[in-house]
Amino acid sequence: MDKSWIKQPHTSTEYDQGIKGFIIFAFRDELENGEIICPCKCCGFKKPQSRSIMYDHLKCKPFPKEYTIWIHHEESIGETSTIPPSNVSNIVQDTVVVDDHMQNMINDAFGVEDPTNEVPIESNAKIDQNEDMVPKASQQRYEETKEYYELSREGEQPLYEGCVKYSRLSFLVKLCHIxxxxxMTNKAMTMVLELLKDAFEIANIPNSFYEAKKTITKLGLNYEKIPVCPNNCMLYWGNKEDEERENCKICNTSKWKSKAKVGAIGVSGDGNNRKKIPAKVLRYFPLKPRLQILFLSSKSAEDMRWHAIDSKNDGMLRHPRVSDAWKHFxxxxxxxxxxxxxxxxxxASDGFNPFGMMSTNYSIWPVIIIPYNTPPWVCMKDTSFIMSMIIPGKKMPGNDIDVYLQPIVKELKxxxxxCVDTYDSLKKKKV
Known part of the structure; x- marks a missing residue:
């Protein structure tokens, strides 16, 4: 059997026909609804999948190039080569695929990892033979998961030819974490990327941090910048009139810094032609996408129901769900x-000095949201906290904090x- 298609690009016609042939071969002795182990790098020859799910996995995650003798799927050595049986164990070891944790995280976050979740690789995905192998998903579902496929393609690209430890996406995420x-400043990151690009020409590395951020922002880590009055009077936000204001409608203070770097033409607070820079900026992180991710992920969707499922109550107040306020609500x-x-x-919110020096008169006030649906050993971990906004200094907002809370209050209302529709990984459908 010709297996040259394994080394072809997974978007080519030869590769598509090849995986169809592999599925027909692998399921030759199975019933129509049977399942066998999937060779994709995510399942790693461990998880049994159906015909349609295996097709989706192999179409999205390239077929392992080392797996040329399908001994895991009952292909005998004699059918394809003259390799002695004594070397079969070595062949089995060579077919083990390195598990990409970053790709698993993407699949989990977008709710496409579950076997019963039918997601098309292309909006017009069709198979000439055995059409029952492809799930009948709609064009709408494809559009909804378009962002996933763009991010998935980034995750599939190896950092360099033959690299199995890092994909392009996992490398960029780890570099951004450092x-x-x-x-490190954005300029320093760009210089590091330029050095790596120059030293390792074969590596699939972006030329600047700006290009790297285009990929990172697809993970949903973006935020909005909202100009604020320096005296905490108002946000230049909410309606067109306020957004276009040049001065505060309460204290008449200029929206812009009086001293700014020379740049694009604009009128600053001192009347000179300088780059217009807001005097104070609120960083706001939209809440809805972050709440949706809690249900998209199979690791947290079940925890979101814990408060209603766990009925143990020993009279101790270990979680707000047993409080009188919760019951009254x-x-x-x-x-x-x-x-x-x-x-x-x-x-919750509290201020801290980001510079670590008590003599510096500056404080930042992050606003944190905590999901109380989850059990106490989960919701009180810092990894479960949801960053809502970052209120800048240098003075504390005090009683004017309600001015900054307007975006989150509006979104909560x-x-x-x-209701906001989202994919529930437990129900395996959009609810």
């Missing part, structure tokens, strides 16, 4: 309490009044 931990809003997936959120 940047955050060490406080459930009695008042029975429609909300009827669905355990409805979110119970806590909001929208969530209360209208």
């Amino acid at each position: 940047k955050c931990l060490c406080g 459930d009695l008042t809003h029975t429609w909300f309490a009827s669905d355990p997936r409805n979110m119970r959120l806590a909001l 929208e969530l209360w009044e209208t």
Whole structure:
């Protein structure tokens, strides 16, 4: 059997016909609804999958190039080569695929890892033979998961030819993590990437940090910049009139810094032609996408129902769900309490000195959201905290913090009044 298609690009016609042939060969002795182990790098010859799911996996995640003798799928050595039986164990070891944790995270976050989740690789995906192997997903589902496929393609690209430890995406994420931990500037990151690109020409590395951010932002880690009055009077946000204002409608303070670097033409606070830079900027992280991810991920979707499923109560207050306030709320809003997936959120904020020097008169106030649906050993971990906004210094907001909370209050009201559809990895459907 010709297996040259294994080394072809997974978007080519030869590769597509090849995986169809492999599936027909692998399922030759199985029933129509049977399952066998999948050779994709995510399943790693460990998880049994159906025909349609295996086709999706192999179409999205390239067929392992070392797996040329299909001994895991009952192909005898004599059918394809003259390799002595004594070397079969070595062949088995060579077919083990390195598990890409970054790709697993992407699959999990976008809700496409579960076997019953039918997601098309292309909107017009069809098979000439055995059409029942391809799930009948709609064009709408393809459009909804378009971002996943773009990110998945980034994850499939190896860092360099033959690299199995890092993909292009996992390398960029780890590099960005180092940047955050060490406080590196964007300029320093660009210089590091340029050096790596020059030293390792074969590596698939972006030329600048700006290009790298285009990939990183697909993970949903973006935020909005909202100009603020330096005296904490108002946000230049909410309607067109406020957004276009040049001065605060309360204290008449200029929206812009009086001293700025010479750059694009614009009028700053001192009347000179300088680059227009807001005097104060609020960083706001949209809440809805982050709440949706909690249900897209199979590791957290079950925890979001914990408060309603766990009925143990020994009289100790270990979680807000056993408090009188929680019970009173459930009695008042029975429609909300009827669905355990409805979110119970806590909001907290506190200031700290980002420079680590007590003599520096500056403080940053992050606003954190905590999902109380989850058990206490999960919701109180810092990894479960949801960053909502970062209120800049140099003075504390004090009683004016309500000015900064306007975006999150508006979004919470929208969530209360209208439901937001999302994919539930436990229900395996959009609800």
